[in-house]
Amino acid sequence: MKILDLLASALRSINRNRSRSLLTMLGIIIGVASVIGMLALGSGASDSIKGELGKLGTNLIMIRPGADQQRGVSSDVTNAEVLKETDIKAILNLCPTVNFISPVVQTKSQAVFGSNNCRPYVTGAYRDYFFMNNYAIKLGQLYDDRTGKSLQKVCVIGKTVAEDLFVNEKEAVGNIIRIDKIPFRIIGVLEEKGETMGMDGDNIIIAPFRTVQKRLLGLSYVHVIHAATKDENDVDKAVSEIDDVMRGFLKKVSGGEPQYQIATQKEMLDVMGTVLDMLTLLLAAIAGISLIVGGIGIMNIMLVSVTERTREIGLRLAVGAPSNVILWQFLIESIVISLIGGIIGILLGYALAEIGGNVMDMDAEVTMSSVLMAFGFSFMVGIIFGFFPARKAAKLNPIQALRHE
């Protein structure tokens, strides 16, 4: 019996039991569609989050106090105060690849204007901070604090703050608001940043570094230092330069261990990317389980089919069908069922990715590799779960099969 005859006979048999075949395929269809959809949505989500993080500035380097954290608790309390504003000058002078730098202090405070109030993050930083973190001014202007001498009580506010405190953001510039009872004059409103991983990037106020550090917080140290290179490719070099300066010139070491840690936005992006990819794979694996369940469904139906068609098998054996041809007949039937299911599933997966992408407002692209994987997987499911029923059919005794009622 030729392969084409086998294929034709399989298609005829599937066609004869159309609704049953379709129900059998359902498991595979759902499995394949969800694997493809999940992978597409997962990589879409991952891309969009990476894009959002990229907006924060990929050249950014962050120097934080407290390197030797154990179980999330800083082991040396004094480490929290290890960074000083004076370090900035040393880093800027001794690290040629560092182009922008700013100390950063941050707090969550209440801001009041008239009868309105809100609780934004208040950041104190140099003017470079805006460039490093991709903040652009929309209305008004930036303050002119390049070296940190300024104690001016001026500030730049984010869109959310502007909307919370004023009827119209255009009214904000020039007005005086109170942050923890200290009056600040608004000199600018920032362009919208949008949400990043559930955090409102616009619920912020940025003011000159010393104003916030001394007047608002009364601190002598710095929370974080932000630095940036001109070129994205210099980030690694800059990190090692900063590390050298911190360790050598500034001697920020205690018991041989550094008292600071240096992180880059790129690293965070990479870590985030790894986590997201793992999540995507996990989702796909869960979806993959339904493929296996679908395979068991195929096996079930094929077993029913073998029992139902025992007489037919007996007849085929009697008229001289070799048992391996019977095996192939049923195997090909289950493969055809799962492949048709796979194809429908792939189309459905495309639809799922398209709809999901639209709903979640991102680009969910179905990759060729996921299609091939789903296709290959459904082929395997057809073989693996079709084999047992097919072998059962092939092993039938023709006389008993012919007598089967």
Add this chain to the structure above:
Amino acid sequence: MAKCVIDINHITKVFNPGENEVRALNDVSLKIFEGEFVSLMGASGSGKSTLLNILGCLDQPTSGTYFLDGEEVNGISKAAISRIRNRKFGFVFQAYNLLPKTTALENVELPLLYNSDISSSLRRKKAKEALVSVGLAKRIYHKTNELSGGQQQRVAIARALVNEPKVIFADEPTGNLDSKTSYQIMELFQNLNEKGILIVMVSHEPDIVEMSKRKIILHDGKVIEDDEIINPKNAHELFVAANKK
């Protein structure tokens, strides 16, 4: 002298070996020659169907030897036995055993599907010829469930014929049919026998058996009678006579 086609010696078939063993065939020896039309008779449980299955290579004897066309069949591979059934034998069953929801043509094509020497166009052509020869020229594309019992059995006979077999084995071929239709089916068998096909038939209806040429009666797994039928009845004449009544 006619050539010996089937030659079995001391065939024994035991089911359920052990305590409840059933000796379906007990030391049966037979020779069947070219051109014969043999009827196997006997009460139910006498072993006639078992004998037919063994002769048709659907079952293997527990002991004894079987020579087909001078070649030993015992102990050859399953594939080789399938090939013998496919090329040399045709089978007709009491319950027709046609594939449901398929056309007469597809049913008749079935044995040729398992013969890779035959192309699909030749397969189709032969199947049509076989259906024409059993008088179903107008029913070629009918589904089997649209046919009467007699017509279904004709499809089954066409299926048995399509590979130009040496032997046709028929297990109670008229068992499900009324007498007039039975005569028509027997007429087909007689015509095929005329053309040189050896026919081995199981039947318990004496009037049907009278249309064959040799009657073998089994009892408790043994041959108790083996007679030539002198002047077998002509099925066509019986059919004409039945129609006149």
